[in-house]
Amino acid sequence: MSRIELQHLMFRYKRQQPEYVLKDLCMSVEDGQSVGIIGPNGVGKSTLLKILTGLLLEYEGKACVDGFAVQKQNLDQIRKKLGYVFQDSDSQLFMNTVYEDVAFGPLNYGMKEDEVKMRVEKALCQTRIENLADRQIYRLSGGEKKLVSIAGILAIGSDILLMDEPSAALDPSNRENLIEIIRDLKGVKIIASHDLDFIYDTCERTVLLSGGRIAFDGDTKEVLRNRELLEANGLRLPLSFRFMN
Amino acid sequence: MDKLDSAIQTIHQMEDMAEENRFFCHIHPLAKVLVTLWYLVLVMSFDTYNLIGLAGMSLYLIILFVVGEVSVKTAFRRLRLLFFGIFLLGAANVIFDREVLFRLHGFAVTGGMLSMLSLFLKAGFAVLAAYLLMAGTTVNGMCHALRIMHVPGILVTLVLLIYRYLVLMLKEAARMRQAYLLRAPGQKGVQMRAWGSFAGQMLLRSMERAEQVFDSMTLRGFQGEFPFLKRRWRMRTSIVYAVSWGIALFVLRKFPIFYIAGGLL
Numbered sequence: 422m423s424r425i426e427l428q429h430l431m432f433r434y435k436r437q438q439p440e441y442v443l444k445d446l447c448m449s450v451e452d453g454q455s456v457g458i459i460g461p462n463g464v465g466k467s468t469l470l471k472i473l474t475g476l477l478l479e480y481e482g483k484a485c486v487d488g489f490a491v492q493k494q495n496l497d498q499i500r501k502k503l504g505y506v507f508q509d510s511d512s513q514l515f516m517n518t519v520y521e522d523v524a525f526g527p528l529n530y531g532m533k534e535d536e537v538k539m540r541v542e543k544a545l546c547q548t549r550i551e552n553l554a555d556r557q558i559y560r561l562s563g564g565e566k567k568l569v570s571i572a573g574i575l576a577i578g579s580d581i582l583l584m585d586e587p588s589a590a591l592d593p594s595n596r597e598n599l600i601e602i603i604r605d606l607k608g609v610k611i612i613a614s615h616d617l618d619f620i621y622d623t624c625e626r627t628v629l630l631s632g633g634r635i636a637f638d639g640d641t642k643e644v645l646r647n648r649e650l651l652e653a654n655g656l657r658l659p660l661s662f663r664f665m666n
Numbered sequence: 667m668d669k670l671d672s673a674i675q676t677i678h679q680m681e682d683m684a685e686e687n688r689f690f691c692h693i694h695p696l697a698k699v700l701v702t703l704w705y706l707v708l709v710m711s712f713d714t715y716n717l718i719g720l721a722g723m724s725l726y727l728i729i730l731f732v733v734g735e736v737s738v739k740t741a742f743r744r745l746r747l748l749f750f751g752i753f754l755l756g757a758a759n760v761i762f763d764r765e766v767l768f769r770l771h772g773f774a775v776t777g778g779m780l781s782m783l784s785l786f787l788k789a790g791f792a793v794l795a796a797y798l799l800m801a802g803t804t805v806n807g808m809c810h811a812l813r814i815m816h817v818p819g820i821l822v823t824l825v826l827l828i829y830r831y832l833v834l835m836l837k838e839a840a841r842m843r844q845a846y847l848l849r850a851p852g853q854k855g856v857q858m859r860a861w862g863s864f865a866g867q868m869l870l871r872s873m874e875r876a877e878q879v880f881d882s883m884t885l886r887g888f889q890g891e892f893p894f895l896k897r898r899w900r901m902r903t904s905i906v907y908a909v910s911w912g913i914a915l916f917v918l919r920k921f922p923i924f925y926i927a928g929g930l931l
Contacts (some may be wrong), residue, residue, distance in 0.1 A: 512878035526895030
């Protein structure tokens with residue numbers, strides 16, 4: 422069974438609006454896959470991720486996570502399996518310290534203190550920020566905040582990770598660090614980004630959205646090498662390929 | 667530094683102070699909240715003209731400032747506007763109550779003067795006690811204590827969310843003000859004619875940020891009540907702290923220490 426399945430997914434922000442943001446999307450994601458979602462601004466990348474998390478429920482067609490239809494009555498089950506890393510980490514982190522923020526999810530799911538402690542420590546270890554546990558959130562750098570956001574999702578035990586522009590506003594060293602961490606994570610990863618080099622480094626499969634439809638779905642290298650296809654969709658060859666050619 | 671930035675920094679400094687590794691920070695928040703409430707009740711119970719008895723209650727504040735390693739200077743600087751407001755409020759008493767109660771070396775002391783002083787001391791003590799509580803307890807800790815006291819979860823969550831959103835709103839306001847001033851050289855602040863759109867934009871942006879924070883919370887299982895992390899509080903010390911302050915404050919209330927000391931002299 423696919424971990425994520427979309428069938429003829431359509432979405433528009435208001436019922437009165439004639440224009441659909443997402444049009445007839447069909448795709449499935451298997452366990453262990455890393456999928457990049459690319460496309461120009463306003464094509465619906467973030468919208469697609471928000472539909473999968475259940476933040477936008479008024480879609481047409483079918484969207485399933487681990488067999489559960491993304492509907493209000495299934496949100497509890499879905500959200501235990503799936504985590505969403507916001508583009509702006511400041512909007513995601515709201516507790517005083519790193520430890521408290523990472524523990525927020527497990528505590529909400531009624532886990533015992535010992536279990537919470539174990540999960541928080543493991544998540545901090547996976548994201549290599551054990552040393553930040555007692556640090557105040559407002560004292561963190563942009564890169565550290567991103568890692569804390571990911572740790573907060575991992576602590577819940579989610580193995581489907583959705584990330585919206587994870588490399589935005591990161592310096593090269595933090596970006597490299599994030600790439601390594603994402604590579605090491607198990608489970609499904611879906612990354613929406615304009616940073617095609619980042620997608621190249623983290624995803625083996627890429628979906629190119631154009632005008633709300635899937636223009637390409639396949640091997641990352643194949644799409645990122647296709648200058649005509651990228652340029653026709655408002656994108657440019659990633660730097661790694663530009664120098665190769 | 668900009669006033670808004672300074673306000674945000676003050677909030678962060680208070681949070682830092684409450685997280686420090688000091689004796690006062692290791693006491694269970696419930697003990698501190700109960701002692702503070704008990705103190706407030708006792709301070710408010712003093713008769714308007716019992717100034718000497720009331721002054722004895724300052725011992726609690728003095729001891730906490732020393733034991734809690736809290737800077738008195740900083741406290742008075744941060745609370746100066748509040749003290750000024752209290753002073754203005756009390757000053758009205760002098761105008762309305764002019765009855766002479768006694769004369770001190772020929773100077774007529776009216777009921778209004780004493781009630782003003784009494785109001786000033788009571789309100790000042792209450793504000794300082796609340797400040798000392800905040801200086802050693804995080805907002806989460808205080809809310810945890812309120813939940814233990816069976817204050818409804820919805821109210822406690824409301825307090826926490828207001829606190830979080832207040833910081834978000836201040837940050838948005840600081841960002842917008844900075845963007846405005848960078849494009850308005852020579853201006854000291856936001857001009858009157860820009861205030862309408864400025865306030866509207868700030869509200870919309872704050873609401874958007876608040877919505878994102880709420881989304882982030884619901885995605886991590888938030889069901890309407892904040893979970894609290896149990897810390898390794900020093901339970902025995904906390905019990906001793908609450909009981910001994912409970913008794914000591916009662917004794918201070920019953921036996922005005924300054925009268926007794928004056929009698930001995």
